[in-house]
Amino acid sequence: MEQSKFENRNLRLFFLLAFGISWIVWIPAALASHGLLSLQLSPVFTGLLGAFGPSLAAVILTGVFQGKAGLSSLIGRMLMWRVGIQWYVFVLLWPAVLSLMTSAISILFGGPTPDFANPPILRIYPLPSEAFAVGLLPLLPFVFLQQMFISSPMGEEIGWRGYALPGLQKTRSALSASVILGIVLNRLQWEYGKQIVSYIK
Numbered sequence: 001m002e003q004s005k006f007e008n009r010n011l012r013l014f015f016l017l018a019f020g021i022s023w024i025v026w027i028p029a030a031l032a033s034h035g036l037l038s039l040q041l042s043p044v045f046t047g048l049l050g051a052f053g054p055s056l057a058a059v060i061l062t063g064v065f066q067g068k069a070g071l072s073s074l075i076g077r078m079l080m081w082r083v084g085i086q087w088y089v090f091v092l093l094w095p096a097v098l099s100l101m102t103s104a105i106s107i108l109f110g111g112p113t114p115d116f117a118n119p120p121i122l123r124i125y126p127l128p129s130e131a132f133a134v135g136l137l138p139l140l141p142f143v144f145l146q147q148m149f150i151s152s153p154m155g156e157e158i159g160w161r162g163y164a165l166p167g168l169q170k171t172r173s174a175l176s177a178s179v180i181l182g183i184v185l186n187r188l189q190w191e192y193g194k195q196i197v198s199y200i201k
Contacts, residue, residue, distance in 0.1 A: 007167055007170050007171060008171070010061060010065065010167060011164060011167045011168065013061060014057050014058065014061055014159070014163060014164055014167070015164070017053075017056075017057035017060065017061065018053045018054040018056075018057040018058075018159055019053065020053070021050070021052075021053035021056050021057060022050040022051070022052075022053030022054070023050070023053075025046050025049050025050040025053075026046065026047070026050040028046075029046035029047070029050075048155070051155035051156065052154075052155035053155070053159070054155065054156045054157075054158070054159025054160055054163075054164075055154060055155050055156065055157070055158035055159045055162075056159075057159055057163075058074065058158050058159040058162055058163035058164075059071065059074070059158070061163070062074050062163065074158065074162055074163065075158075077162060078158070078162070160181060164181055165177060165178070165181055168180055168181060
């Protein structure tokens, strides 16, 4: 019983800290972008920093309550290969396949044809034209690494999947824990926070 109370307290602390870190960055950035605060904040930097709220919360609480051993376990789980290599290939390729499929469906229904000669990567990564002389394909590994290690997956998943989900499963079934995390908390409260980011110019 005491262990259950301890786990529930830690989870409450985690969610408060995760949302608090993210929103304390995003809300001032949104206000500043509309001239309501006299601050010069980079939208890219604040959006990225706020996305790391869940993972920062997980690292902080794990370090406080479990020490170095807990941190080693938390980070070490990211390096465990639990499925066959074919599933990792699928995960890496599926986003590109899905994007091409949706583009094809859009074109079939009269939508505009994507400008493959001017892809978004040119706007996201404003590199000199000489850098693209060899084509866009050599840049894809760098884009992948940036998205994986600097963008939202690393910012969110250490917290949601690495900390919150195992904590919920200690007192609940895998199904109910996933529903609570995926719908009630993640999709409603976290996505509401992301709406704040959409107001940042």
